[in-house]
Amino acid sequence: MNIDGLRRSWSLLVEQGDQAPLYFYSTLFAASPEIREMFPTNMAGQRERLFTALGHTVANIDQLPRITEYLRSLGRDHRKFAVRADQYPLLGRALAATFQHFLGPEWTRELADDWSSAFAMIAQIMIDAAAESERTSPPWWVGEVVAHERRTFDVAVLTLRPSYLLPFTPGQSISLSPSASRAWRYYSPANAPRPDGTIELHVRATPGGLVSSRLVYGTTVGDQLHLAAPVGERLALTQAGDRDLVLVAGGTGWAPLKALVEQVAAEGGQRQVSLYVTARSRGDLYDSAYLTEAATRHHWLTVRHLMEPRTGGNGPGGLVDTLAAASGGWRDRHVYLCGGDSMVRATLDSLRDAGFHEGQLHHEGLSTGWYGADWRTQVGSSDQRSHAKVTHER
Ligand code: HEM
Incomplete structure (x- = not known):
């Protein structure tokens, strides 16, 4: 060939x-x-x-x-x-x-x-x-909606109970389809695996996002959804070895990071975690009750909320400034970022400038395509990613 x-x-x-x-x-x-x-x-x-x-x-x-x-x-x-x-x-x-x-x-x-x-x-x-x-798993699982909470106008938190155990690792994504539709979309469980197998999902209805709108506005307790096998390793905790963590969440990008917080807790709180939750307004902080409670309960967790301008994390005193200022003491930490592209991009730039190397920075990818960058830019590019990018409606 x-x-x-x-x-x-x-x-x-x-x-x-x-x-x-x-x-x-x-x-x-x-x-x-x-x-x-x-x-x-x-x-x-x-x-x-x-x-x-x-x-x-x-x-x-x-x-x-x-x-x-x-x-x-x-x-x-x-x-x-x-x-x-x-x-x-x-x-x-x-x-x-x-x-x-x-x-x-x-x-x-x-x-x-x-x-x-x-x-x-x-x-x-x-x-x-x-x-x-x-030989080992069905093509999809059926999951029943056991709780549906509208937290803001466009964000809902759903709890699903799969009919059979659906094994996943915190940080992975699960593809989901309303059972009457053929459209599938990826969401990240917002919890570590639970004994009862239930899965928490954070869904924001995005303009033109048929699945997300259906999940936020047209789904109720008792509805059945299809769930496919989990994918993606980029946000798995194993990527960080035993290092302390900085987590940076924007919007419903908080979901996989919440699963990581729960995993650290399940492992006995053996590492320090500094969590930054960015939002465009106070009203956007849809999970603050959990955050307040977790910060009180876990001595290893610090939580900070930051309001960000729409253009990303570059406002004075905003996320990028704050991380740059604090990063001196965090040289050995691993950073997990999940949220809108502009916030993730600005934060990554700032962390690279501050001397963080690629192996310390974990995110899902910034390209627009599915399973890689835009097809027009691929040939000859030395794409160093070892795992598939999964596109979410965040
Ligand atoms: C070289 C072989 C193939 C490649 C590289 C490929 C690649 C892809 C990719 C990247 C997606 C997007 C998945 C997503 O967004 O979740 C997709 C979706 C899909 N593929 Fe394939 N595929 C292949 C073969 C096939 C074959 C043989 C069929 C059968 C007819 C097929 C049917 C579909 C369907 C029905 C979808 C979902 C479309 C949608 O709902 O948006 N694919 N494929």
């Missing part, structure tokens, strides 16, 4: 912009109308995701262990869409047709063979991982 050839041809496809995924899906759906029904009516969000994943794979194809784990995770995750192994070649054919259409004479027999082998390898890794996970 000529890796340079694969990358060069992908770059040529990238130059076509949105036309390439548009052509790909039109070809796929025309050839296999039954596949159309598996995708949402509005393809605006979905269209680029498969290309993002392929771009990420091509960019990293010479680093097999990393790309294999990435594709295995994607394959396991496809079980929730009820994808069958015999459907993969249909996508492979649509991809070849797309290359042929846009590359014209540059789409040589040799290139076609290389792409056919590469796609077959990608598909096989995904198919094998899905088959393996079939």
Whole structure:
């Protein structure tokens, strides 16, 4: 397989912009109308995701262990869409047709063979991982809503009870779909695993976010939701070894960090935790009762609230200033950040300037795509992330 050839041809496809995924899906759906029904009516969000994943794979194809784990995770995750192994070649054919259409004479027999082998390898890794996970877990769990609390106009805290135990690690994300819908969205449990298996979710209704709006405004106790297997390791506590922590939360990005606080407590409070909760206004602090109670109960936890301007964490006396000032004493700490992109980006910049190295900084990623950055920017980029990014509606 000529890796340079694969990358060069992908770059040529990238130059076509949105036309390439548009052509790909039109070809796929025309050839296999039954596949159309598996995708949402509005393809605006979905269209680029498969290309993002392929771009990420091509960019990293010479680093097999990393790309294999990435594709295995994607394959396991496809079980929730009820994808069958015999459907993969249909996508492979649509991809070849797309290359042929846009590359014209540059789409040589040799290139076609290389792409056919590469796609077959990608598909096989995904198919094998899905088959393996079939032996140990269902494609999705049914979870009953046992509590639904509207904390602010657009934020709800839900408690779900899965019908069977759904094992997860604090910091991971779980994909969720209202059972009458085919749309899935990621949310992070806001608790460490509990003996009764219940899961707390913090959901903000975002403009255009069909799942989140449904969960906040159209869901009630007794409703049933579908939950898929947990994904993502980037916010796991194991990333920090036994180091003390700084946690920086914005909006419902507080949820996975709350799960980490609970995990530290469950492990006996062996480390110091400084928690910063940023909000745009007092009314946005939707979990303050818990924060006050936790700060009183746990001697190892300090909690500070910071009001942030809409543009991010750069206001005078704001989060970035505060962290920069305090960071001298925290050189050995690991920092976990979760919230809106602008807050996370500004805070990361400030911490890097203050001398923190990448291995100390844990966040879910800042790109706009799913499972990697935007597909147009992938080829040739040395993407150092070892885990999939999961896009949330925060
Ligand atoms: C190389 C193989 C494939 C790759 C790289 C790939 C990649 C992706 C990615 C990245 C997503 C977005 C997931 C999310 O946002 O949660 C996705 C979703 C999806 N994929 Fe695939 N996929 C592949 C094969 C297939 C096949 C064979 C089918 C079956 C027809 C399929 C059907 C779907 C469906 C139905 C969705 C959900 C769409 C939605 O609700 O937005 N995929 N795929």
